Amino acid sequence: MDIDALPLAGQLRAALCDFVTSAGTRRLLPTLFHVGTPGGDHVTLPHDAYFDAGLRSDLVERAIDGLEGRAAERPVPWLSRTGDLSPADCDFAWFAAAREGFGRHGMELPGFFVITRHGWLNLANEDVIRWSRVRPRPLQDPA
Numbered sequence: 001m002d003i004d005a006l007p008l009a010g011q012l013r014a015a016l017c018d019f020v021t022s023a024g025t026r027r028l029l030p031t032l033f034h035v036g037t038p039g040g041d042h043v044t045l046p047h048d049a050y051f052d053a054g055l056r057s058d059l060v061e062r063a064i065d066g067l068e069g070r071a072a073e074r075p076v077p078w079l080s081r082t083g084d085l086s087p088a089d090c091d092f093a094w095f096a097a098a099r100e101g102f103g104r105h106g107m108e109l110p111g112f113f114v115i116t117r118h119g120w121l122n123l124a125n126e127d128v129i130r131w132s133r134v135r136p137r138p139l140q141d142p143a
Helices: 008-023 053-065 087-103
Strands: 032-034 044-045 076-082 111-114 119-122 125-131
Touching: 008 076, 032 053, 032 087, 044 053, 053 087, 076 087, 087 125
Parallel strands: 076 111
Antiparallel strands: 032 044, 032 076, 111 119, 119 125
8 A cells, every 4th residue: 555645534544543553452652743644654753741842843843854755745743642532732732843843844734633542633623533443454464
């Protein structure tokens, strides 16, 4: 499957399936910020409550600098975390950092997506997609 050929909703679904697969049966997962192609090439940054707004913005800017290929042409920011699809403080903190980081590159923010086990939320326009059951992605055969 060529993840770059999928529309954004398909890429987000792939990222959601990856998240569920990596989560397994664990209940508590780290909050992670990602930028790049959902379900494809991307840069991942850990969330730390001690990061201030300026540091988060600088990290997003540098993460965008580190992207290559299609991921660099049209990067998408998203946050993966546990919990429900109600916005949390960390969501807004990284959303503000993404707006600033994309702005420093003169890029339009395509949205800001929060992915949990239950679906995804776009903080930029408040779209919510919920799934009652997300199945993990099948393991790829290395052959």
